[in-house]
Amino acid sequence: MPDIQKLLSAAKQAMQQAYAPYSKFKVGAALSDNAGLIHSGCNVENSAYPIGCCAEQAAVAAMILAQGQSIQDIVIVSAQKNPCPPCGACRQIIAEHSQYNTGIYLLNEDNSLIRYSVEDLLPQAFSPRHLDGG
Ligand SMILES: [Zn+2]
Secondary structure, three states: OOOHHHHHHHHHHHHHOOEOOOOOOOEEEEEEEOOOOEEEEEOEOOOOHHHOEOHHHHHHHHHHHOOOOOEEEEEEEEOOOOOOOOOHHHHHHHHHOEEEEEEEEEEOOOOOEEEEEHHHHOOOOOOHHHHOOO
């Protein structure tokens, strides 16, 4: 299983590839899947602003493409000094593909990583079990 420092490095690399000509807000995300493989993504903006894609969504898409089943841990970084928490939509997407112990790591100003659980960031998340009343 990849350690968090490897994910941090992959997230920073992904961030460098971000396409953010409008906001200049580059974001990178890297996750380890249930098999220990690393998948990363960057944000991709668009001149039609609302249709941009977040780094976390891109990383999850890469995991799905590679047939990963679930997120073990995910690290999210931005080019800003402050921690970059996932937006509401990404919290829902992460929750959909999480495990019971998935860790969401944000980079603090002092370069330390802060760990959150899915429940921390999206309490009472809507999940597939709600679709069938379970
Ligand atoms: Zn997002």
